[in-house]
Amino acid sequence: MQVIFVGGASGVGASCLAIQIADQWIVVDAGVRVDRKQDPLPDLALLEGKDVRAVFVTHAHADHIGALPLLHQAFPTVPIFASRGTALLMGVMLADALKVMTKRAVEEMELPLYPENLVTGMLAQVRPLPVGEPFTVPQLPGVTIHASRAGHIAGAVSLGFAAPDGSLVVSGDISITPQRTVVGAVPPPLERCDLLVLESTYGSRLHPNRQGEEQRLAQAVADGIANGGHVLVPAFGLGRGQELLLILQAAQEKGQIPDFPIYVDGLVRRVCDTYLLLPETLSPRLQRQIRKGYLPFSGPNVTFVRDERDRERILAGPPACIVSSSGMLTGGPSAWYAARLVSQANASILITGYQDEESPGKRLLDVAEHKRDTLEIGGMSVPVHCQVAKYSLSAHADGAELAGYAAALHPRRVALVHGDDEARAGLRTLLTETDVLLPRDGMTLEAEEKRAGRHARSSAHTPSTAPAQTLDSLPTGIGAGVPFDYQHVEQLWRVVRQVPTLRIVTARELALIWYGEATEETTESILDTFAQDYEQRYFIQQHALEEAYRVRGQYEETPGDFLSDLVGSVLLLLVSQESAKPVF
C-alpha cells in the first residue's frame, strides 16, 4: 500500500490524496485553495503515468471538489464515486464556481480554471456511493469500500478501503457534536486499520459549548436589530448558512428573541433548496419535518432573495437580518451588503466561521481589534463604524473529538492533514497511543506489508444459552423520571441485553423502557443522545430501518462480529412490539 499526499496535507485547501491499494490507484478528492494568493490547485502532475481506476469524493466543499474537472480531464473515463447528497451538491457548487470565475474573467482578467464543458463531462462520470454498508466496484477487484457518515455537511462521508495488502481510513472533514442540520460522524468499521488519514482543522482547539454560542449569536442579531440597523451574517453557502437559518428561526419560535425579517441571499439560498431534496442526509428531526411537508429553512420570517434588484430595497427598508454567502466576504452578495453597511454605526456584521489571513472578513475582525480602521472591499476603502463580532459555530471536530475518533479506530499510524502547523502539532500531542505523521504536499508514504494474523481475534466467543425472552418481559420506566443522557446508554443496554435474542430495537421501544412512555418527545431524547454516541459502543444505528438500532452483543469486539455470540439462538427482528417475526 502506498499513499501520495497530492494536496491539502499541511493546510486547508486543495485536498487530494492518491492511494495504491491491491496494486491499483485510487484518488480521494481534488479540491482548490480559496486563498487567492496561492496556487489554487493540488499538484496533479504527481498522478502522471498512474493507472487511476476510480475517484472517490468525501463531500462537496470547494476545497475537496474544485479541481475535479481537471482531474477528469486527465482521466476522462475514470468513474467518480460520490454519495447522493454530495453528487447533487457538487452540481450546485460547481455551477456557482463557474459563475464566480466568469465574473472574475470579465472584471479582473483572471483566467478561469476550466470551461463549463469539463464540469458537465465530470458530473456525467459520477456514480453512486452507498453509505453505511460495505461494497465493491468492478474497477477495483480485491478492495472493499466502506463509506460512513462524517457529520460536517449534508452528504459528507468518511471512506475506508480494505484489501489483502492493507487497510486505511480517510476521515474527510468531520464533525462529532450534532449540528442542527446533520448528526455527528461514525468512523468506517475498520478498527485497527494500517493508516488513518485524519483532518485536523481545529486540532489544537476546544470548541465552546455549541448551545451557548448559538444563543450568543441569536442575541447579538436581536440586539443589532434593536439598535435600528441591519445585521449581516456572512455565511459559507454550503452548511453554515443552513445552520444559521435554523438557529435564528428556533430562537424566534421559542420567543428567546423577537420576530424580525431574515433575508437569505446567494449560494446559501440555492443550497437550502437542494437540502430539501436530501432528507436522508439530514438530522432525524429535519427528516421528519421535510417528510411531513414542512420547509424548515423558510419559516414565516424568512425571505429568499431571488432578484438582485431587491437588495437596494432591503437596505432601504426596516432593520433586518441578512444571511448571505460568501462567508469570508471575498465575493458574492455578502461583499455587496458589507461594502454598504460597514460605515453605518447602527449596522452589525457578525462573523461565524473560518477566515483566511488575506480575506476581507479577517481584515474586518482586525478592525474590531483596533488593528486598523478602514476596510478595502469591492475596490473601495471604506471607514468602519459598524459593530463587528465573531462567533464559533464550527462544522469541524475539535482536538478532543478528533482524538476520540482516532481512538475508536485504533489505527497503526495516523497521518494528520487539512490543518496548519499549529493545529497539527496540537493534535499530535493528544494522539499518544499511535504513530503520528505530519506529511507535506507531494510526500509519498510507503506502508509496510500487513503482518499476518494481526487481525486475528484473541478472545473466546461463548455462545448464548439463555432461554428466549421477548421485549414484553423487560421493565419500563427504568429512568425514574431522569432525562436520558449519554451516561445512561450502558445502563439501558444492560437492560435490553436481558433478552439475548433481541438484536434490533427502535427508538420508541427504548423510550418506553427508559421513560415508561414512548411519545414524540421521549423518542427524540433517545435519538438525540444516540446521535452523540459516535463510537456506538452499545447500540449501532441501522441504515436500512429508520430510527432502529442493533444491540451490540456481549462478546462482540468489532462490528464484524455480529452474530458471533448468537450461535444456537433464535434471531428476532423486533421492529415494533406487535410485529415480532423470526428471520431464521
Ligand SMILES: [Zn+2]
Ligand atoms: Zn468541508
Ligand SMILES: [Zn+2]
Ligand atoms: Zn475541507
